[in-house]
Amino acid sequence: MTERLTPSARESIHEAVLDVLATAGMRVEHPAARETLIAAGGTADGAVVTLPPAVVRDALESAPSSFDWRARDPDKSVTVGEGDPVIAPTRGPRYVKRPGETRHRATMADFERLAELVHMEPTIDVVGYDLCSPEGYSLPGNPGGFEQAEVGYELLETLFLTTDKPIVATARSGPEAAASLETARTAFGAAELTEHVVLGILHARSPRVFNEPMVEGLIRFARAGQPLVVASGAIPGASAPHSLSEAAVQVIAETVFGAVLVQQLTPGTPVVLGRSGTVYDPQADAVAARSPRGAVLQDVVVEMADFYDLPSRGSGAGTDAKAIDYQSGAESTAHLAQALDSGADLLLNATGGLDTYATVSPEKTVLDAERIRALSQGVRDEQALLAAVESGPSIETVRNSQPGTPFFDDRDPATLPDATTFEAPIGDRGDYESWVGAGSPTLTERATERVETLRERYERPPIDPEIEAALEG
Numbered sequence: 001m002t003e004r005l006t007p008s009a010r011e012s013i014h015e016a017v018l019d020v021l022a023t024a025g026m027r028v029e030h031p032a033a034r035e036t037l038i039a040a041g042g043t044a045d046g047a048v049v050t051l052p053p054a055v056v057r058d059a060l061e062s063a064p065s066s067f068d069w070r071a072r073d074p075d076k077s078v079t080v081g082e083g084d085p086v087i088a089p090t091r092g093p094r095y096v097k098r099p100g101e102t103r104h105r106a107t108m109a110d111f112e113r114l115a116e117l118v119h120m121e122p123t124i125d126v127v128g129y130d131l132c133s134p135e136g137y138s139l140p141g142n143p144g145g146f147e148q149a150e151v152g153y154e155l156l157e158t159l160f161l162t163t164d165k166p167i168v169a170t171a172r173s174g175p176e177a178a179a180s181l182e183t184a185r186t187a188f189g190a191a192e193l194t195e196h197v198v199l200g201i202l203h204a205r206s207p208r209v210f211n212e213p214m215v216e217g218l219i220r221f222a223r224a225g226q227p228l229v230v231a232s233g234a235i236p237g238a239s240a241p242h243s244l245s246e247a248a249v250q251v252i253a254e255t256v257f258g259a260v261l262v263q264q265l266t267p268g269t270p271v272v273l274g275r276s277g278t279v280y281d282p283q284a285d286a287v288a289a290r291s292p293r294g295a296v297l298q299d300v301v302v303e304m305a306d307f308y309d310l311p312s313r314g315s316g317a318g319t320d321a322k323a324i325d326y327q328s329g330a331e332s333t334a335h336l337a338q339a340l341d342s343g344a345d346l347l348l349n350a351t352g353g354l355d356t357y358a359t360v361s362p363e364k365t366v367l368d369a370e371r372i373r374a375l376s377q378g379v380r381d382e383q384a385l386l387a388a389v390e391s392g393p394s395i396e397t398v399r400n401s402q403p404g405t406p407f408f409d410d411r412d413p414a415t416l417p418d419a420t421t422f423e424a425p426i427g428d429r430g431d432y433e434s435w436v437g438a439g440s441p442t443l444t445e446r447a448t449e450r451v452e453t454l455r456e457r458y459e460r461p462p463i464d465p466e467i468e469a470a471l472e473g
Contacts, residue, residue, distance in 0.1 A: 002341050004299055010307045013249060013300070018053045020253040025050035026208045030215035033261060040264045051260060059263040060256070065309045066345075067227055067270035069126070070195045072164035072187065073461065078125050080227070080272065081311035085339075086346045087372060088168055089118050090318070090353035091201075092130045093360040097323065099444040103359050106132035112158060113455065114352075117362055119163035120454040123369035124351060126199075128168035129155045129180070132360050153179050157471045160187040164461040168348075171200030171228060174216030181224050186470050196270060199227045201348075203276055204254040206234035215261075222262045227270035229313050229346070230258030235287060236297070237280035248300045251275050255301070259310065272346055273305040274298075274313025278356070287356060288320060295338045302342045314344025317368040318353045324364055324444050328354060332368055337375050363447035366454070370426050377421065384418035426450055 005013070025048045028034045034044050041055040066081025078086045095103040096110045114131040118124045137154055159167055160183060167187075169180030177200060184198040185191065200221040202214045210218075221228050232254035234240035240247040252273075259271040275298055278287040298314055305312035316336050321328035339347055349357060350372065352365035401408040413419035426446045428435050435441075441449075 002343070003303060005303045010304065013252060013304055014307065016249045017253045017256060017304075018056060020249060021051045021056055021257060022053060023050065024208065026204070026210055026254065026257045028210045028215065028261075029212045030210070030219075033210070033215045033219065036264050037261060040260075051257070056256065056260055059260040059267075060308050060310070062263045062267040063259060063271050063310055064268060066311060067196050069166045069199060069227065070197045071166045072160070072463070076125075076165045078166055080270070081345050084376070085314070085344055086125045087123055087316075087350045087369075088126045088128055088346065088348045089114075089124055089131060089351045089365060090349045090357065090360050091128050091168075092133055093353065093355075093358055094133045094135075095355070095359040096132060097354055097359045097361045099324065099363060099448060103322075103355075105135045106360075108134045108137055108154070108158075110134065111137075111155065112162065114360065114362065114365075115159055115162040116455055116458040117365060117451060118351075119165060119461070120458050121351075121366060121369050123372050124165075124365075126166040126168055127159055127163045128348075129159050129170055153183055156180060156183040160184075160471055161463065161468065162460065164463075167198050169198045169200055171202045171214075171217035171221045173213035174220055177217035177220035181220060181226065183471070184226075187467060189464065189467050193224055193226060196225075196227050199229065199272075201229040201231070202258075203231045203233040204258060206232055206239035206254060207250060208254060210258065210261075218258065218262060219265060222265040222269050225266055225269050227272065228258075228262055229272040229274060229348075230255050230262065231274045231276040231313060232301075233276050235278055235280050237282060238287070244297055244300075248297055248304075251297065251301055252304050256308070270311070272311045272313045273301065273308070274344075274346075274348075275301045276313075276315070276348075295335050298344070299338070299342045302344045306343065311345040312343070313346045313348060314339045314342055316347045316350030317364075317371065318349050318357055320356050322355050322359070324354075324361060324367070324447070328364065329367075332364075333371050333375075336368070336371050340372070340375055340379060362451045363444055366450045367426060367443070367447050373423065381418070381420045388418040 027047045028049045029047055034049055037049050038044055042049050042051045066079055069078050069080055071077045080086050094106055096106050097103040111132055111134045118127050171177040180198055180200060185193060188197055202217055205211050232251040234247060234251045236242055236244060236247040240250050255273045259273060262269050262271050281288045302312040302314055316339050317332035319328040319331040351368035352360045354361050354364060397409055427443055
């Protein structure tokens with residue numbers, strides 16, 4: 001993690017956040033939640049709730065700095081807040097794009113294929129219920145206004161049957177949260193969830209509103225003790241100030257307020273702080289999903305989560321590009337590098353996204369996964385090199401080599417702590433003649449081959465027959 005804020009800068013932001021929470025507060029459109037915060041020491045003026053600093057400090061101290069997230073296959077469980085970042089694919093796109101085709105509205109078949117792909121892609125640690133938003137399918141109570149020709153539990157049931165990795169569910173509303181928790185209990189064969197098995201994601205409606213559907217989802221997850229990402233969707237220039245420093249205060253105040261509410265409901269429930277917003281480009285009159293300004297603001301939020309000793313959410317490989325091209329590769333690589341360098345504990349939208357998150361590409365999913373592997377290896381190489389130099393590098397191999405003789409080191413690189421490693425890439429590193437001999441494949445053609453290879457190797461993970469029948473029923 002590269003620290004960009006000095007200790008005094010962190011304190012300055014913290015004091016500003018406390019000031020906003022104590023004097024401006026948040027509008028909480030849920031009477032029971034307001035009563036909970038009032039009972040904890042907050043004050044309500046109509047629907048607007050303010051919190052004194054002591055209430056904020058005490059609540060944040062009860063939230064854990066990390067948590068274990070159990071998968072159906074225990075070997076695929078992850079820890080959020082310690083070690084490497086947890087990688088999650090893109091979330092919520094309504095369209096799917098394949099090379100050489102126009103984008104199309106996502107179908108349930110697309111959802112199933114994406115679920116199989118991300119299950120097989122080893123770099124992706126967790127799987128989200130909204131890999132795409134299939135036309136005609138939704139959970140009960142979806143407040144997003146999408147078509148709901150066949151309301152039901154199909155998305156979550158399909159996920160729990162298709163993969164045994166940890167599951168990202170939804171807490172956008174009370175009914176959606178209830179469906180997520182009910183399906184998780186069924187999948188784990190448990191009347192009550194005593195472990196962290198399903199994660200919910202919700203967002204403050206910037207500026208400074210916690211609406212009724214979202215708060216109801218938050219309450220249900222918190223009472224079940226299941227982890228929550230509480231994010232701000234503030235967009236500088238639109239739903240937040242143009243000033244990035246002022247926007248940072250608003251973002252952190254919104255997400256901290258949500259964390260306080262979670263802790264007042266069920267102390268010790270894991271909360272991940274973060275930001276989901278983009279930035280607004282007034283010249284284009286549109287949001288810019290992958291503007292460097294947005295990434296800079298993400299870095300500040302991640303550092304402030306570290307200041308509060310809480311896990312942080314980051315974003316990865318989104319792009320405003322409409323297809324796999326130079327723009328998508330450049331934007332995704334730059335922002336993945338910055339996200340990994342920021343130290344964020346959970347990277348959402350880390351693979352597959354195009355067109356400002358509106359579209360998902362299977363090919364870009366595997367390309368982004370390869371970028372993450374390469375960038376992560378670069379980080380490990382740097383850490384290993386610095387550690388080796390600090391302890392004093394050996395000169396024995398260099399001293400014993402014959403001048404002018406190449407490839408003199410016959411040691412296995414895997415036995416050396418500071419030797420880099422390579423994998424077979426999707427891109428081409430061979431000579432020109434070999435590339436022509438292979439038919440001059442393009443990058444997207446190679447990515448398609450990788451997608452189809454992973455899907456051909458897919459086998460549905462084992463599951464208890466009674467649990468399978470309960471999910472299918």
